[in-house]
Amino acid sequence: MxxxxxxxxxxxxxxxxxxxxxxALRDDETVNAKTRHKIRQVANDLGYVYDTTAQAFRxxxxxxxxxxxPSINNANFAETFRGLSEGLGQSGMxxxxxxxxxxxxxxxxxxxxxxxxxxxxxxxxGGHHTDETRALLSARNLPVIEIWDLPAAPLGHVxxxxxxxxxxxxxxxxxxxxxxxxxxxxxxxxxxxxxxxxRAGVIAAAAELGLPDVTxxxxxxxxxxxxxxxxxxxxxxxxxxxxxxxxxxSDPVAFGALSECRRRGLKVPSDxxxxxxxxFEVASVSDPRITTVGVTARExxxxxxxxxxxxxxxxxxxxxxxxxxxxxxxxGETS
Amino acid sequence: MxxxxxxxxxxxxxxxxxxxxxxALRDDETVNAKTRHKIRQVANDLGYVYDTTAQAFRxxxxxxxxxxxPSINNANFAETFRGLSEGLGQSGMxxxxxxxxxxxxxxxxxxxxxxxxxxxxxxxxGGHHTDETRALLSARNLPVIEIWDLPAAPLGHVxxxxxxxxxxxxxxxxxxxxxxxxxxxxxxxxxxxxxxxxRAGVIAAAAELGLPDVTxxxxxxxxxxxxxxxxxxxxxxxxxxxxxxxxxxSDPVAFGALSECRRRGLKVPSDxxxxxxxxFEVASVSDPRITTVGVTARExxxxxxxxxxxxxxxxxxxxxxxxxxxxxxxxGETS
DNA sequence: ACAAGTTTTGTTATCGGTAACATGTTATCG
DNA sequence: CGATAACATGTTACCGATAACAAAACTTGT
Numbered sequence: 001m002x003x004x005x006x007x008x009x010x011x012x013x014x015x016x017x018x019x020x021x022x023x024a025l026r027d028d029e030t031v032n033a034k035t036r037h038k039i040r041q042v043a044n045d046l047g048y049v050y051d052t053t054a055q056a057f058r059x060x061x062x063x064x065x066x067x068x069x070p071s072i073n074n075a076n077f078a079e080t081f082r083g084l085s086e087g088l089g090q091s092g093m094x095x096x097x098x099x100x101x102x103x104x105x106x107x108x109x110x111x112x113x114x115x116x117x118x119x120x121x122x123x124x125x126g127g128h129h130t131d132e133t134r135a136l137l138s139a140r141n142l143p144v145i146e147i148w149d150l151p152a153a154p155l156g157h158v159x160x161x162x163x164x165x166x167x168x169x170x171x172x173x174x175x176x177x178x179x180x181x182x183x184x185x186x187x188x189x190x191x192x193x194x195x196x197x198x199r200a201g202v203i204a205a206a207a208e209l210g211l212p213d214v215t216x217x218x219x220x221x222x223x224x225x226x227x228x229x230x231x232x233x234x235x236x237x238x239x240x241x242x243x244x245x246x247x248x249x250s251d252p253v254a255f256g257a258l259s260e261c262r263r264r265g266l267k268v269p270s271d272x273x274x275x276x277x278x279x280f281e282v283a284s285v286s287d288p289r290i291t292t293v294g295v296t297a298r299e300x301x302x303x304x305x306x307x308x309x310x311x312x313x314x315x316x317x318x319x320x321x322x323x324x325x326x327x328x329x330x331x332g333e334t335s
Numbered sequence: 336m337x338x339x340x341x342x343x344x345x346x347x348x349x350x351x352x353x354x355x356x357x358x359a360l361r362d363d364e365t366v367n368a369k370t371r372h373k374i375r376q377v378a379n380d381l382g383y384v385y386d387t388t389a390q391a392f393r394x395x396x397x398x399x400x401x402x403x404x405p406s407i408n409n410a411n412f413a414e415t416f417r418g419l420s421e422g423l424g425q426s427g428m429x430x431x432x433x434x435x436x437x438x439x440x441x442x443x444x445x446x447x448x449x450x451x452x453x454x455x456x457x458x459x460x461g462g463h464h465t466d467e468t469r470a471l472l473s474a475r476n477l478p479v480i481e482i483w484d485l486p487a488a489p490l491g492h493v494x495x496x497x498x499x500x501x502x503x504x505x506x507x508x509x510x511x512x513x514x515x516x517x518x519x520x521x522x523x524x525x526x527x528x529x530x531x532x533x534r535a536g537v538i539a540a541a542a543e544l545g546l547p548d549v550t551x552x553x554x555x556x557x558x559x560x561x562x563x564x565x566x567x568x569x570x571x572x573x574x575x576x577x578x579x580x581x582x583x584x585s586d587p588v589a590f591g592a593l594s595e596c597r598r599r600g601l602k603v604p605s606d607x608x609x610x611x612x613x614x615f616e617v618a619s620v621s622d623p624r625i626t627t628v629g630v631t632a633r634e635x636x637x638x639x640x641x642x643x644x645x646x647x648x649x650x651x652x653x654x655x656x657x658x659x660x661x662x663x664x665x666x667g668e669t670s
Numbered sequence: 671a672c673a674a675g676t677t678t679t680g681t682t683a684t685c686g687g688t689a690a691c692a693t694g695t696t697a698t699c700g
Numbered sequence: 701c702g703a704t705a706a707c708a709t710g711t712t713a714c715c716g717a718t719a720a721c722a723a724a725a726c727t728t729g730t
Contacts (some may be wrong), residue, residue, distance in 0.1 A: 030677075053717095054715075057684080058717045060685065079408060096431070118388050127458075241717085281560055281561045285594050341685095343687095367709090389685075394688070
């Protein structure tokens, strides 16, 4: 009880050197099979627990991959995290998670904190960062992977998709259905930068197609969710009848908007169309099903895991890898 | 580039000993204010980054709190994690997260892995664990906190609520409304143990009130979500008309069931009532709003953070703390 | 039986901080 | 001015594993 069991203790008990124990526990083939067995046996009996901290210190490899997410409470980001987590299972890396609450300065602080743990790679959601964050990262020789975006000036590798062109698909789809007067429902501020990209994408696509100006409908500050979508429609009141479609920044927002429309007796899609983003479960289960954009959240995570595997195996080549996982329109019953 | 900047380098540049640098960077009052300033300045200029790994190794304090969740992709668990994360911000602890996929043997493996990082406390979701997990934890002198449950034989501290008595509230509420023939919609297997507790709670409460036997409706294997709820109702077919109410294991399941009922032309609540669990956002935004049970997911996290603060400050006393955060019925429009 | 090769094990130094203790340096006061 | 206290800094050893190198033990062929 007084003193934790170390390799030294195991070594003494077996009658070998600590080095042999170290090798045996890491399944080093050069250790005699019988010795290896005995060592594992004794280690177990003594209640030995491997000390990854010491290993990380000595080898200068933490075994950590740092990940920043805007929010953990978001099905899509959670799926990405899960894909990453499962995909990385093989390589023995552990994920060190932090959430930024959609704020770049929070991200900076988080990155600073995460870096003190010597991660072997860092995965950042989004392509917008403070200068200080960029400086911190480039000062280290650390693989950086940006996800959920296709930044113009990437820090390193990228696994993402274009939010703007995803929204263009939605706008085109609506225009084909004769929906010209669009309202965009999303966060007001620019803190949610993916949201801002989507808004910009809608505006650009509408202009491109010669549609009237997009009405921007403020749903509050990020993160916006179901209740914000409902509230936005509620705030809009009768002005909603001026619109052909509500283009929402995400499926939860769309679901909130849809529910509120129904509460107000508006028929969807005959009176107004509603679209979402992200292909969340709620989009396909809701009645009517919500037209949305499918983004392969889980696949982003898995692609990142694959990329990291290559990086750690030294098989990734020198060039930063840019993976566009794309997006696809998922037509539902609300448009 | 060749060699990372250490305290030694900073010390040399300033002309003091590494120890002084160490103290200065940790804001030790005994270091002269001017020296402290200079050291911080130089550390910054040299691009020094504190090495938490080395600190963790030397002090034998990792600064980690390990957390296991059944799933990260679950709004309630995510909220708990967030509450914990935010509440723990002060104490400088970092969370080390792992998810068990609702499997106790996965939990065991995870605990084993997490322990190698020398966490200073461990937070486990649920009160059911393998014997080996229990052994691993009790062999260490490590604070253990079980959450989201009130286990009969806790490993240490507890911050949770009774799943069974929460369901009893739902059953009582339904009985008062004249709903006697209940169907419980949840995961089939017993891997999701909180789900199993809820099922048991429903059965016990129905028996207590003298209601007819509860019909168990299999929604597939854990984690069950919206689509499972919809599928379960779909599978049920006409048999659904034999029931007065669908008692669902969670709000997402309830929402799926509700949507499917509507697709099939069933009126909720006049034809059948639907209830959920967890007071997820979808319950309050959905039209009609879903009757559910509010569990203070975020508060669980914050309570755990508060408890950990006390523990680390040595102010927690000797006895394990058992916190029942309770639960409350949130009547909606589906019952 | 011995050299040369192969397999297995051991020795030493070290990663970057910091606890505990020792020492130096500057105020304070009779 | 010298003694004592208060403050500021330095020294030494060490946390537990492991890379790099060294050496021992065992095979094998002649």
